[in-house]
Amino acid sequence: MSTPSQSGEVPARSKRADALRNRQTLLDAAAAVFVTSGVDAPIREIAARAGVGMGTIYRHFPTRADLVVAVYRHQVEACAEAGPTLLASADSPLAALRQWADLFVDFLVTKHGLANALQSDSSGFEALHSYFLDRLEPVCAQLLDAAVEAGEIRPGTQAYELMRGIGNLCIGRDSDRRYDPRRLVELLLQGLRRPQSS
Amino acid sequence: MSTPSQSGEVPARSKRADALRNRQTLLDAAAAVFVTSGVDAPIREIAARAGVGMGTIYRHFPTRADLVVAVYRHQVEACAEAGPTLLASADSPLAALRQWADLFVDFLVTKHGLANALQSDSSGFEALHSYFLDRLEPVCAQLLDAAVEAGEIRPGTQAYELMRGIGNLCIGRDSDRRYDPRRLVELLLQGLRRPQSS
DNA sequence: AACGATACGGAGCAACGTTCCGTTTTGTCA
DNA sequence: TGACAAAACGGAACGTTGCTCCGTATCGTT
Numbered sequence: 031m032s033t034p035s036q037s038g039e040v041p042a043r044s045k046r047a048d049a050l051r052n053r054q055t056l057l058d059a060a061a062a063v064f065v066t067s068g069v070d071a072p073i074r075e076i077a078a079r080a081g082v083g084m085g086t087i088y089r090h091f092p093t094r095a096d097l098v099v100a101v102y103r104h105q106v107e108a109c110a111e112a113g114p115t116l117l118a119s120a121d122s123p124l125a126a127l128r129q130w131a132d133l134f135v136d137f138l139v140t141k142h143g144l145a146n147a148l149q150s151d152s153s154g155f156e157a158l159h160s161y162f163l164d165r166l167e168p169v170c171a172q173l174l175d176a177a178v179e180a181g182e183i184r185p186g187t188q189a190y191e192l193m194r195g196i197g198n199l200c201i202g203r204d205s206d207r208r209y210d211p212r213r214l215v216e217l218l219l220q221g222l223r224r225p226q227s228s
Numbered sequence: 229m230s231t232p233s234q235s236g237e238v239p240a241r242s243k244r245a246d247a248l249r250n251r252q253t254l255l256d257a258a259a260a261v262f263v264t265s266g267v268d269a270p271i272r273e274i275a276a277r278a279g280v281g282m283g284t285i286y287r288h289f290p291t292r293a294d295l296v297v298a299v300y301r302h303q304v305e306a307c308a309e310a311g312p313t314l315l316a317s318a319d320s321p322l323a324a325l326r327q328w329a330d331l332f333v334d335f336l337v338t339k340h341g342l343a344n345a346l347q348s349d350s351s352g353f354e355a356l357h358s359y360f361l362d363r364l365e366p367v368c369a370q371l372l373d374a375a376v377e378a379g380e381i382r383p384g385t386q387a388y389e390l391m392r393g394i395g396n397l398c399i400g401r402d403s404d405r406r407y408d409p410r411r412l413v414e415l416l417l418q419g420l421r422r423p424q425s426s
Numbered sequence: 427a428a429c430g431a432t433a434c435g436g437a438g439c440a441a442c443g444t445t446c447c448g449t450t451t452t453g454t455c456a
Numbered sequence: 457t458g459a460c461a462a463a464a465c466g467g468a469a470c471g472t473t474g475c476t477c478c479g480t481a482t483c484g485t486t
Contacts, residue, residue, distance in 0.1 A: 242464085243463085244462095244463060244464065246465080247463075250465085280466075281465060281466030282467070283466055283467070284465060284466070287464070
């Protein structure tokens with residue numbers, strides 16, 4: 031609760047059947063539209079796809095971020111949970127960090143416009159930024175600390191900064207053969223390594 | 229001419245005095261507005277500030293990119309010319325590359341929203357992406373090649389990718405104390421270095 | 427069946443990008 | 457100097473999108 035962090039998605043779980051049904055219908059429609067038109071697709075388009083009015087969409091998801099978060103919540107959760115798992119299973123903390131970054135990058139690049147939205151300063155997207163960071167930063171920090179502890183990387187880098195860096199590297203039009211976020215993220219992680227003494 | 233690369237800013241230098249005057253007035257107004265409202269400020273705002281109608285702005289600068297390019301052309305040029313200069317004056321090619329990256333980052337972070345626009349897929353900004361890349365990629369490539377040649381960094385990284393990476397790292401709301409593009413760019417360049425053998 | 431609470435739908439307003447065309451300004455030439 | 461055509465101007469107007477508001481329909485309960 032460091033930040034006021036308003037935003038509330040649906041006020042509380044409602045009781046009426048139609049409300050629950052519409053909520054799910056909207057999530058499905060949004061997921062479908064996001065794939066084809068990106069996460070900043072017109073709200074109308076999503077409402078139309080779901081066959082509901084615009085009032086309904088705003089009632090369930092007051093801000094765009096609420097909708098996006100609801101759609102991707104499971105995947106973000108999975109990514110968060112993968113952190114400790116990888117730390118336990120990988121050969122080294124740095125290897126775990128690498129694999130985790132891969133997961134995160136995969137997630138971002140397959141979601142049209144999501145990486146953009148994460149850094150966007152347009153209204154309605156700040157909450158998205160917060161959600162991702164609140165959930166994933168601690169995970170990243172744990173991996174980072176473990177790698178420092180193991181002496182694999184040099185100390186001094188903050189998880190927040192690294193996460194944003196990785197996220198930023200994933201921004202861009204898809205299908206540009208000449209730009210592969212993965213390569214750059216790998217470079218970034220290489221840069222983190224403790225300089226091998228001569 | 230690999231890409232069709234339409235876009236034409238003003239059709240040609242016009243002869244009429246009022247046209248030239250307005251063109252300059254618009255550039256001044258745009259520069260001022262960009263500082264306060266970012267490069268995606270409403271066109272109307274720029275027109276109002278310049279005291280001209282919207283038709284005028286579109287006649288001189290058909291796309292948003294044309295206007296942005298015109299406003300920043302000198303600085304981009306300076307950045308491009310700094311490449312060879314640094315290569316000649318710096319202690320090593322890698323040092324030159326670092327200093328050049330610093331220049332580029334400084335340029336981007338002081339222009340509200342420019343880094344965003346560079347990667348934006350919204351209409352009217354592709355030309356911006358092209359202009360920056362066409363002008364700066366060769367410069368970056370020269371620095372990169374020199375550093376490879378000198379054995380300071382490992383080969384295999386393309387200038388295009390590096391430039392976009394650096395540009396991407398500069399995206400984000402300003403005034404976030406926890407995120408400093410410079411640190412990450414430095415990390416990226418570190419990652420480029422030829423691994424010191426044990 | 428009736429009724430209050432809840433949710434729905436979409437018209438309506440504001441902001442923005444962009445176009446289009448009637449009007450004004452400019453340069454030139456008699 | 458005066459007149460005329462070309463060039464440039466201004467801003468009304470249209471389409472799209474975000475978001476709100478309220479009359480109407482639906483749901484659950486008694």
